[in-house]
Amino acid sequence: xxxxxxxxxxxxxxxxxxxxxxxxxxxxxxxxxxxxxxxxxxxxxxxxxxxxxxxxxxxxxxxxxxxxxxxxxxxxxxxxxxxxxxxxxxxxxxxxxxxxxxxxxxxxxxxxxxxxxxxxxxxxxxxxxxxxxxxxxxxxxxxxxxxxxxxxxxxxxxxxxxxxxxxxxxxxxxxxxxxxxxxxxxxxxxxxxxxxxxxxxxxxxxxxxxxxxxxxxxxxxxxxxxxxxxxxxxxxxxxxxxxxxxxxxxxxxxxxxxxxxxxxxxxxxxxxxxxxxxxxxxxxxxxxxxxxxxxxxxxxxxxxxxxxxxxxxxxxxxxxxxxxxxxxxxxxxxxxxxxxxxxxxxxxxxxxxxxxxxxxxxxxxxxxxxxxxxxxxxxxxxxxxxxxxxxxxxxxxxxxxxxxxxxxxxxxxxxxxxxxxxxxxxxxxxxxxxxxxxxxxxxxxxxxxxxxxxxxxxxxxxxxxxxxxxxxxxxxxxxxxxxxxxxxxxxxxxxxxxxxxxxxxxxxxxxxxxxxxxxxxxxxxxxxxxxxxxxxxxxxxx
Numbered sequence: 189x190x191x192x193x194x195x196x197x198x199x200x201x202x203x204x205x206x207x208x209x210x211x212x213x214x215x216x217x218x219x220x221x222x223x224x225x226x227x228x229x230x231x232x233x234x235x236x237x238x239x240x241x242x243x244x245x246x247x248x249x250x251x252x253x254x255x256x257x258x259x260x261x262x263x264x265x266x267x268x269x270x271x272x273x274x275x276x277x278x279x280x281x282x283x284x285x286x287x288x289x290x291x292x293x294x295x296x297x298x299x300x301x302x303x304x305x306x307x308x309x310x311x312x313x314x315x316x317x318x319x320x321x322x323x324x325x326x327x328x329x330x331x332x333x334x335x336x337x338x339x340x341x342x343x344x345x346x347x348x349x350x351x352x353x354x355x356x357x358x359x360x361x362x363x364x365x366x367x368x369x370x371x372x373x374x375x376x377x378x379x380x381x382x383x384x385x386x387x388x389x390x391x392x393x394x395x396x397x398x399x400x401x402x403x404x405x406x407x408x409x410x411x412x413x414x415x416x417x418x419x420x421x422x423x424x425x426x427x428x429x430x431x432x433x434x435x436x437x438x439x440x441x442x443x444x445x446x447x448x449x450x451x452x453x454x455x456x457x458x459x460x461x462x463x464x465x466x467x468x469x470x471x472x473x474x475x476x477x478x479x480x481x482x483x484x485x486x487x488x489x490x491x492x493x494x495x496x497x498x499x500x501x502x503x504x505x506x507x508x509x510x511x512x513x514x515x516x517x518x519x520x521x522x523x524x525x526x527x528x529x530x531x532x533x534x535x536x537x538x539x540x541x542x543x544x545x546x547x548x549x550x551x552x553x554x555x556x557x558x559x560x561x562x563x564x565x566x567x568x569x570x571x572x573x574x575x576x577x578x579x580x581x582x583x584x585x586x587x588x589x590x591x592x593x594x595x596x597x598x599x600x601x602x603x604x605x606x607x608x609x610x611x612x613x614x615x616x617x618x619x620x621x622x623x624x625x626x627x628x629x630x631x632x633x634x635x636x637x638x639x640x641x642x643x644x645x646x647x648x649x650x651x652x653x654x655x656x657x658x659x660x661x662x663x664x665x666x667x668x669x670x671x672x673x674x675x676x677x678x679x680x681x682x683x684x685x686x687x688x689x690x691x692x693x694x695x696x697x698x699x700x701x702x703x704x705x706x707x708x709x710x711x712x713x714x715x716x717x718x719x720x721x722x723x724x725x726x727x728x729x730x
Contacts, residue, residue, distance in 0.1 A: 191254045191258065192256060192694060195261070197224065197229065198223075199218055199223025199225075200223070201261045201437055202264075203219050204216055204219050205218065205265075206241075207255065208376060209250070209255060209348040214243070214250050215241050215242070216515070218242060221233065223527065229245075229609045230242055231244055236376065239721065240712045247555070249477070256347065258348075259348065259399065260308075262344075262347075263347075266324075270324075274315075275289065275290060275291070277563050279563035279564075279565065281560045282560075282565075282680060284507070285334075285721060286569060286570070286571065287326075288567070288568040289315070289326065289567070290338060291316075291589075292318060292334075292569040293314045293414050293556065294551070294565075295312040295313075295323075295531070295532075295549050296549050297310070297534070297535045297548065298312060298325060298358070298535065299358060300359070300536065300537040301357070301358075301359040301360070302361065302537060302539060302540055303361040303366050306331055306394075307332075307537075308323045309328045309329075309336070309569075310342055311642065312325070312355075312369075313325070318556055318561045319426075319556060320556065320567065321353075322351070322352055322353050323354050323373075323678075324341055324344050325354050325370070326340040326342070327339040327341060327342040327691070329394075332585055333416050333572050334340075334590060341686075342389075343397060347372070348375070348385060349374065349385050349387055349405075350373060350399075351374050355372070356417040356472060356533065357419075358370075358418055358535070359690065360420050362652065365390050366389075366390070367420075368389040369386065369387070369418040370386075370388070371417060372385045372386070373416075374388040376590055376661070382414070383414055384407070384414070384416060384712050385402035386418050386431070386453075387402050387403065388397065388400045388401070393401075393694060394508070408455045410435055411434065411443065412436055413469075414434035416432060416471065417432050417472045418431055422477050422594040423511065426448060428445070428446060429443070429453060430443070430444055430484075432486065433469075434468060434475050440470035440488050440490075441461070441470060442460045442470060443457075444458075455469065455518060456516075459517045459519065460519050463522065465486055466522075467488030469489040469490070470487060471533065472487045472534050474534070475509060476596070477667070478576060478590055479577055482508070482509045482510065483506050483507065483509060484506070484508075484509040485534060487503065488505070488507075488522075494524055495662075495664050499576075500554070502532055502553050504525050504526065504531055504533070504548070505522050505525055506522070506525055507519040507521060507522045508520045522719070526693050526694065527692055527693065528657065528680075528684075529552075529649075529660060529695065530551055530552060531548050531693075532548060532676065533666060534570075536575065543573050544575040545574055545587060546572070546575055547573070548570045549567065549569060549570070551568075551697070557657045557658075559656075559657065559699040560681065560699070562624065568681075570582045570684060572589070573584070578689075578690075581672025581691065584690045585689075586675070586684075593721045594692045594719040594721055594722070598718050598719070599716070600716050601714075601716075602618065602626075602708065602709040602713060602716060603709055604628075604710050607631065607691065609718065609720065610705050611720050612629060612679065612680045612681075612704070612705055613680065613720065614676060614677075615718065615719040615722055616674075616718045617716065618677055618715075618716040619716055620638070620647075620671065620678075622670075623640060623642045624640050624709060624710060624714070625638070625710045625714055626709050627681075628676070628678065629686055629704045630704055630705075630707060631703050633707075634654055634704050636649070636653075636696070636698050637650040637651075638685065639673070640672055640711075644664065645668070646666045647665045648664045649694050650662055654698055654700050655699035655700060656697065656699050658698075659699075663709055665687065669688070672687065672690050673687070674687060678698075681699050683695055
């Protein structure tokens with residue numbers, strides 16, 4: 189019996205929305221159940237969470253190639269359905285130079301890489317609503333890390349191994365191919381049992397991708413199905429795949445596989461035990477070296493917060509990494525990468541001139557109610573940050589390429605009288621005295637406050653007087669020294685504050701009225717340097 193016959197029983201290829209292949213069944217979800225034929229081949233027709241699924245006994249005709257063929261048919265329909273989703277929704281909160289989705293929900297950056305003369309950046313995207321659902325990989329390219337061009341969507345949740353989401357992963361430029369490694373996510377039955385595989389797709393032209401299915405289809409011993417977000421690095425003579433993982437006793441760990449050919453992978457082990465009980469899950473790992481220092485990025489969930497005001501369980505940070513002689517890896521000295529509200533799942537890449545550049549998600553996993561949702565889109569990516577090591581510490585700083593967006597610099601004396609920038613898009617440098625308060629995005633009844641709290645010896649970010657709908661309104665960062673040096677990169681609905689030459693960063697989405705373009709300073713007046721960032725010179729980065 190041919191694959192086409194089974195599809196015709198389900199109402200034809202245009203009626204098929206999902207394919208799953210658990211155990212000895214083939215499950216095909218359909219849009220219109222009334223089109224399903226009456227046939228003895230159908231084992232059951234089930235309604236699972238509002239989705240009609242037609243179940244068959246899986247036979248030999250449903251080999252890997254046949255299943256991939258069904259996936260390609262579903263992908264064609266999904267790509268056609270994206271036509272309206274790529275039209276940018278108009279919104280006063282739309283960033284002028286940060287990357288944001290045209291519609292729907294954006295989350296993790298993926299596959300950040302330089303390949304064949306240009307930069308590639310993918311991101312998690314659910315195009316049809318502002319909710320976390322079956323994720324796609326959106327795709328952008330750039331010659332300079334500033335001007336981004338929209339490309340055809342690279343991956344859709346179309347196959348039996350990723351039908352409930354093409355989850356996060358990494359890209360590798362290898363032998364003229366652009367290789368995408370990602371986690372395939374499927375959920376089976378009313379109980380939504382999670383099935384997780386690590387998958388591969390490749391492209392010869394860097395634009396159109398062919399899926400090859402799972403390259404790791406079994407869980408390692410002692411790990412739950414929460415294992416995801418592959419990062420591929422070269423170490424000595426082997427390829428390493430790093431994965432965020434959860435152990436069966438609900439501890440976050442770093443899982444590592446090894447390969448000689450990028451296709452066959454052997455489990456190496458779980459690492460991070462030296463951190464003890466450090467969260468119930470780790471996500472989005474990365475590993476890189478700057479000079480003689482090697483760092484690992486991890487996203488531990490459920491660790492103790494750096495601030496009593498932080499009620500969110502999702503964190504992101506960096507640890508020192510050391511390869512041991514027995515091929516293992518040892519982690520130490522965990523520090524947060526960002527002390528603001530909205531930073532998660534960063535990815536780094538190496539530029540052709542040797543800089544390590546990082547981009548993160550300006551959002552959090554559980555927050556989906558923000559003012560931009562009223563206009564049909566949610567979340568954005570951070571600016572590109574160059575990472576360096578200074579006096580043994582990791583430092584973050586806006587990449588030099590952003591200067592291309594800047595108008596000539598102005599010097600202004602800031603005081604409580606305030607100053608109207610007439611834009612929300614700017615690059616501001618200032619020194620704060622202890623006891624002073626810098627107000628940004630000021631309007632009638634709204635402002636974002638940066639408070640140099642002398643009693644607590646902390647820089648406090650307070651967004652309680654904005655339109656933000658998230659539950660947390662305060663972040664604080666303990667500091668020492670006589671003054672606080674700030675460089676602030678702002679956009680229509682975000683701010684990234686680089687503190688003391690990049691020793692720390694605080695990132696937040698900031699929603700205010702469109703006329704909230706004033707800035708002011710209470711306390712000792714201070715000279716500020718400001719450059720408006722000209723949106724007309726940056727693309728509408730969707």
